[in-house]
Amino acid sequence: MANIDVVNASNEKVGSVDLADEIFEAEVKPHLLWEVVRNQMANRRAGTKKTKSRAEVAYTGSKMYRQKGTGRARAGSRRSGVRVGGGHIFALAPQDWSYKVPKKVRKQALVSALADRKREGKLLVVDDFGLTEIKTKAMAEALAKLGATKALIVVGERNEIIEKSARNIPYVKVLPVAGLNVYDVLKHEHLICTKDAVGLIQERLG
Amino acid sequence: MDLSNLKPPAGAVTKKKRVGRGNSSGWGRTAGRGEKGAKARAGGSKGPGFEGGQMPVIRRMPKFGFKNFARKNYAIVNLRTLAVKFPQGGEVTPDLLVANGVLNKTLDGVKILSEGDVTMALNVTAHKISAKAKEKIEAAGGSVTLIEVAEPVKTKRNKAKLNAAKRAASATTEKSED
Numbered sequence: 461m462a463n464i465d466v467v468n469a470s471n472e473k474v475g476s477v478d479l480a481d482e483i484f485e486a487e488v489k490p491h492l493l494w495e496v497v498r499n500q501m502a503n504r505r506a507g508t509k510k511t512k513s514r515a516e517v518a519y520t521g522s523k524m525y526r527q528k529g530t531g532r533a534r535a536g537s538r539r540s541g542v543r544v545g546g547g548h549i550f551a552l553a554p555q556d557w558s559y560k561v562p563k564k565v566r567k568q569a570l571v572s573a574l575a576d577r578k579r580e581g582k583l584l585v586v587d588d589f590g591l592t593e594i595k596t597k598a599m600a601e602a603l604a605k606l607g608a609t610k611a612l613i614v615v616g617e618r619n620e621i622i623e624k625s626a627r628n629i630p631y632v633k634v635l636p637v638a639g640l641n642v643y644d645v646l647k648h649e650h651l652i653c654t655k656d657a658v659g660l661i662q663e664r665l666g
Numbered sequence: 667m668d669l670s671n672l673k674p675p676a677g678a679v680t681k682k683k684r685v686g687r688g689n690s691s692g693w694g695r696t697a698g699r700g701e702k703g704a705k706a707r708a709g710g711s712k713g714p715g716f717e718g719g720q721m722p723v724i725r726r727m728p729k730f731g732f733k734n735f736a737r738k739n740y741a742i743v744n745l746r747t748l749a750v751k752f753p754q755g756g757e758v759t760p761d762l763l764v765a766n767g768v769l770n771k772t773l774d775g776v777k778i779l780s781e782g783d784v785t786m787a788l789n790v791t792a793h794k795i796s797a798k799a800k801e802k803i804e805a806a807g808g809s810v811t812l813i814e815v816a817e818p819v820k821t822k823r824n825k826a827k828l829n830a831a832k833r834a835a836s837a838t839t840e841k842s843e844d
Contacts, residue, residue, distance in 0.1 A: 491675035493667060498674075576667045646669050 464583065466655055469590040469602040477585055477655055480662045484578040486571045493576075493642060496561055496569035500643045505557040514539040514547030566642075571665055573645040584608060584652045591621050599625035603632065608650035614640055616656035637661055738774040738815060745799055746782025748790075755786030755808070760793070775815045784808070 462485060466475040479485075519538040527534060541549040577583045589602050599622070603609050610631035615622055623634045633644060637660040645651060653661065685697035699706040715724045743763060751766050752758055760776045763769045769776070775793030780802055787807035793815045795803075800810050 488667065490667060490672065491678070494672040494674050497669065497672055573667070646667060646672070649668070
């Protein structure tokens with residue numbers, strides 16, 4: 461069991477908490493991080509695009525003019541993709557880009573991401589931000605003192621005061637443990653966990 | 667690690683082959699499809715059973731036989747297996763057989779057959795049992811209980827009915843939880 465200092469909002473040590481080695485000292489596997497982030501990016505694609513193919517363009521299906529004798533090129537359909545106003549040749553269609561990554565891979569990737577933050581010394585455990593009301597200024601000052609201005613803050617349970625104090629600070633995001641994911645961990649330079657969040661993370665991944 | 671230095675492991679991503687994009691690509695001209703002709707076109711292949719235009723066997727022969735859609739498939743278990751897996755005797759149920767690794771799944775039901783011998787008292791619950799197997803189990807001091815075989819879900823109408831029943835059941839349990 462490795463220990464990590466628990467600090468308060470002014471970056472003073474106020475205690476320590478145990479970290480499970482199988483999570484925070486795990487081997488960092490970059491290929492899993494890549495695999496899961498790629499999946500997350502794909503899953504959030506809306507896939508909402510659509511153009512009309514020649515079957516869908518609203519024109520008559522009848523032949524434009526007779527086959528022979530007009531002196532013009534042969535033409536079968538007003539809707540053909542080669543005509544102005546015709547359908548698209550390879551028309552776009554709404555598409556679901558999501559796919560599944562095995563649960564074990566997802567879990568291992570999250571473990572890897574957490575271990576990576578720990579290894580680089582970018583994991584901070586905070587007991588309390590010392591906020592009694594929703595105050596962005598106080599939150600910004602706390603983050604500056606912690607030396608983590610681009611941070612993902614993980615709280616145990618959703619906390620309105622922390623969420624609303626942090627939501628207007630650029631490069632800072634607040635997530636409950638249930639929403640912890642590889643993409644957001646990697647996106648933010650620092651990972652700040654509250655003390656109860658550490659326990660819940662270990663419960664979730666242990 | 668951050669989002670800027672993620673990369674796939676070597677060999678995980680293969681580049682898509684883009685055919686018909688010019689001769690210098692190596693896949694220009696006939697785009698890897700041999701020479702021109704029917705077989706070079708989309709859909710240009712003959713189906714299975716095609717015999718060059720001669721009346722193929724699958725059409726030369728009359729149809730015969732039929733498929734029984736009401737057929738039930740039983741997972742077979744012999745007494746020999748029960749003797750090995752339940753040396754202490756006791757309960758034997760389809761669920762236990764699956765749990766003990768005797769069966770992967772119970773299919774439409776479980777049928778006990780009589781190959782091998784049992785010496786322990788087994789209380790067997792199964793969908794079907796052969797007369798001889800029943801005799802042997804009872805001779806060893808055990809008992810046999812039969813359970814009814816569920817109707818297989820085959821027709822669309824049947825399926826809809828079962829789903830409706832399931833929904834109704836889950837709705838009532840949810841209500842009772844509230």
